[in-house]
Amino acid sequence: MNNEVINKNIYIIRCGEVSLKGMNKPYFERILLERLKKAFKFNNFNDADIRWIDGLIIAEVPSIYDREEIIRAASKVFGVASVSYAIKTGKEIEEISNDAIIFMKNIMLKEDIKTFKVKAKRADKTYPIQSPEIARLIGGAILKGINSLSVDIHNPDCELHIDVRREGTYIYRNKVKAFGGLPLGTNGRGLLLMSGGIDSPVAAFMMAKRGMTIDAIHFHSYPYTSQRALDKVKMLVKQLSSYMGDINLHIVNLLPIQEEIVKNCPASEVTILVRRFMMRIAEIIAKKNEDMMLITGESLGQVASQTAEALVVTDSSVNIPVMRPLIAMDKVDIMDLAKEIGTYEISIEPYEDCCTVFLPKHPVTKPKLNYIENSESALKVQELINSAAESAELIKIGLK
Ligand code: ATP
Ligand code: MG
Numbered sequence: 001m002n003n004e005v006i007n008k009n010i011y012i013i014r015c016g017e018v019s020l021k022g023m024n025k026p027y028f029e030r031i032l033l034e035r036l037k038k039a040f041k042f043n044n045f046n047d048a049d050i051r052w053i054d055g056l057i058i059a060e061v062p063s064i065y066d067r068e069e070i071i072r073a074a075s076k077v078f079g080v081a082s083v084s085y086a087i088k089t090g091k092e093i094e095e096i097s098n099d100a101i102i103f104m105k106n107i108m109l110k111e112d113i114k115t116f117k118v119k120a121k122r123a124d125k126t127y128p129i130q131s132p133e134i135a136r137l138i139g140g141a142i143l144k145g146i147n148s149l150s151v152d153i154h155n156p157d158c159e160l161h162i163d164v165r166r167e168g169t170y171i172y173r174n175k176v177k178a179f180g181g182l183p184l185g186t187n188g189r190g191l192l193l194m195s196g197g198i199d200s201p202v203a204a205f206m207m208a209k210r211g212m213t214i215d216a217i218h219f220h221s222y223p224y225t226s227q228r229a230l231d232k233v234k235m236l237v238k239q240l241s242s243y244m245g246d247i248n249l250h251i252v253n254l255l256p257i258q259e260e261i262v263k264n265c266p267a268s269e270v271t272i273l274v275r276r277f278m279m280r281i282a283e284i285i286a287k288k289n290e291d292m293m294l295i296t297g298e299s300l301g302q303v304a305s306q307t308a309e310a311l312v313v314t315d316s317s318v319n320i321p322v323m324r325p326l327i328a329m330d331k332v333d334i335m336d337l338a339k340e341i342g343t344y345e346i347s348i349e350p351y352e353d354c355c356t357v358f359l360p361k362h363p364v365t366k367p368k369l370n371y372i373e374n375s376e377s378a379l380k381v382q383e384l385i386n387s388a389a390e391s392a393e394l395i396k397i398g399l400k
Contacts, residue, residue: 007062007063007064007067007190008060008061008062008063009060009061009062009063009067009070009085010058010059010061010085010086010087010088011058011059011061011070011071011074011083011084011085011086011168012047012056012057012058012083012084012086012163012170012172013036013050013056013057013058013059013074013080013082013083014056014057014080014081014082014083014084015029015032015057015079015080015081016079016080016081016174016180016181017079017180017181017182018032018079018182018183019055021236026061026379027186028079028182028183028186029052031079031183031185031186032057032079032080032183033050033051033052033057034079034183035077035078035079035183035184035185036050036057036059036074036077036080037050038245039073039074039076039077040059040061040070040073040074042399043070043073044070045061045062045070045073045116046062047061047062048060048062049061049062053165053167054123054165054166054167056303057237059074067085069119071083071085071176071320074178075177075178075179076175076178076179076242076243077178077183078179078180078181078182078183078184078208078209078210078211078243079180079181079182079183079211080178080179080180081107081177081178081180082175082176082177082178083175083176083178083342084161084172084173084174084176085171085172085173086163086170086171086172087099087102087103087170087171087172088168088169088170088171089168089169089170089171089331090169091124091127091164091168091169092170093129093134093137093138093141094173095169095175096134096138096162096164096169097137097138097141097142097145097232098141099171099366100118100138100142100160100171101140101141101142101145101146103140103160103171103173103394104116104145104146104149104158104160107158107173108146110301111157111158112124112157113149113157113158113159114148114149114150115149115150115151115152115155115156115158116139116142116149116150116151116152116156116157116158116159116160117139117151117152117153117156117158117159117160118135118136118138118139118159118160118161118162119135119159119160119161119162120132120134120135120138120161120162120163120164120229121161121162121163121164121193121248122134122164123163123165123166124164124165124166127164130277131375134162134164135162138160138162139151142160144371149258157202158173159173160172160173160175161173163247179209180209181210181211182209182211183208183211183284184208184211184212184213184222184243184244184245185211186211186214187210187211187212187294188211188212188293189212189214189215189288189289189290189291189292190207190212190213190214190215190286190293190294190295190323191214191215191217191250191282191289191291191294191295192204192207192214192215192216192217192239192294192295192296193216193217193218193219193278193279193282193294193295193296193297194216194217194218194233194236194249195218195219195233195297195353195355196229196232196233196236196347196349196351196353197297197347198297198331198334198335198338198343198344198347198348199297199298199299199302199326199334199351200297201236201239201240201297201338201347202241202326202334202337202338202341202343203295203296203297203323203325203326203345204216204244204295205240205243205341205343206325206326206337207295207323207325208240208243208244213244214240214244214247214295215247215249215250215255215286215289216237216247216248216249216250217249217250217251217252217282217285217392218230218233218249218251218252218254219252219253219254219278219280219281219354220251220253220254220255220354221253221254221255221258221354221357222253222255223289223353224255224352224357225351225352225353225354225357226351226352228351229351229352229353230251232233232346232349232351233249234249234395234397236343236346236347237249237397238398238399239341239342239346240343241397241398242399243341243400245398246397246398247392247396247397247398248289248394248395248396249394249395249396249397250285250392250393250394251392251393251394251395252281252338252388252389252391252392252393253388253391254274254277254281254286254354254388255354256276256384256387257274257277257359257384257388258270258354258357258390260379260384261273261274261277261358261379262358264375264378265375265376265377265378265379266375267360267362268360268363268364269284269360269363269364269367269371269372269375270358270359270360270363271304271305271355271359271360271363272305272310272313272314272363272364272367272372273372273375273376274355274358275305275310275314275355276313276317276372276376277317277381277384277385277388279294279314279315279317279318279319279322280318280381280385281385281388281389281392282294283318283319283320284317284385284386284389285389285392286320287320288389292320292321293320293321293323294318294320294322294323295319295322295323295324295325296322296323296324297324297326297334298311298324298326298327299326299327299328299329299330299331299334300327300328300329301322304363304364304365305363307342307365307366309365309366309367309368310364310365310366310367311324312369313367313368313369313372316369371381
């Protein structure tokens with residue numbers, strides 16, 4: 001009897017790269033399962049039974065919960081490649097056929113379907129019937145059971161998958177693509193320099209998708225920047241936390257340093273100097289919190305401070321690796337990803353950023369390190385960065 005009858009829904013959750021992990025595979029599999037269980041709990045999908053069975057994760061969830069919502073929650077877990085709603089049945093052809101007909105009729109309650117195609121797979125190689133024959137038999141039974149349907153191999157309205165495995169047979173329709181990547185928490189910890197813009201949340205997403213746990217630091221110039229600008233950053237972090245769990249957000253007022261720079265250094269160098277200070281303060285906070293690297297949303301050539309020369313001068317201010325996952329991406333592609341992950345609409349709210357507060361009219365686009373260092377010698381760099389780092393305020397942002 002299929003699970004639709006017994007009030008449980010089944011979801012097949014496939015992992016991507018986790019399955020290629022060789023010796024470390026059990027470790028990645030364990031973390032992925034933990035992440036999924038957490039995500040289900042977080043969304044209050046109670047009494048879900050989620051486990052690995054022969055290379056797939058099978059989730060059995062009470063059917064009171066919305067299918068789309070479950071698929072969405074599972075798709076947000078990094079390491080998941082795709083999800084399918086399925087029914088589980090026995091391994092006799094007759095039983096599979098009967099349940100395939102019920103499954104198809106349920107689809108037809110909501111959709112106008114005239115043509116179909118059956119695709120069969122036999123993960124259980126001891127099963128006596130080969131895949132093309134399984135597809136032919138089930139297809140034949142559906143044709144007989146539902147008069148209005150015909151087969152279309154090339155362009156069917158509905159493609160039905162029959163997956164015969166050791167523990168039983170799954171019937172499903174489509175695979176909903178998820179983000180892939182690797183489970184969160186399997187690849188170190190990094191500190192994101194988080195503005196209120198479009199790019200930095202996307203940068204965080206890309207690193208987290210590869211398994212990195214994310215902390216964030218935001219610089220403001222209160223009272224030149226407003227409380228609402230800060231609230232926007234918190235909203236962005238909250239949206240990120242729906243993928244990344246709790247995030248530590250460090251908040252630093254950069255104004256005292258900006259004022260020193262404006263007072264003592266050439267106007268055209270203000271932006272690049274401010275960036276070097278941001279990086280230095282971030283480095284101190286990172287090392288205190290066991291963040292192994294800094295992450296920024298910079299992209300080559302996007303603005304004056306992101307030319308190749310400017311990036312080199314920025315990097316030379318710190319002794320910690322700086323990851324720039326967007327470095328070779330075009331803005332339109334970054335924007336598309338921002339829309340997909342739900343940060344775009346928040347990012348385009350028009351609030352001021354500390355970088356724009358003292359924006360020079362003609363910033364240097366090809367800064368030279370010795371000039372910049374010379375300008376910096378007018379400042380008490382160590383004192384300034386230490387006191388900024390000490391003043392950092394920490395807030396924890398999560399879904400709750
Ligand atoms: P974004 O869209 O992320 O704001 P951007 O294109 O506006 O990026 P910049 O303002 O030059 O570019 O910032 C480049 C990077 O520097 C950002 O992606 C972010 O990592 C970091 N950054 C900028 N402003 C801040 C800030 N106020 N606090 C923390 N980090 C910042
Ligand atoms: Mg910005």
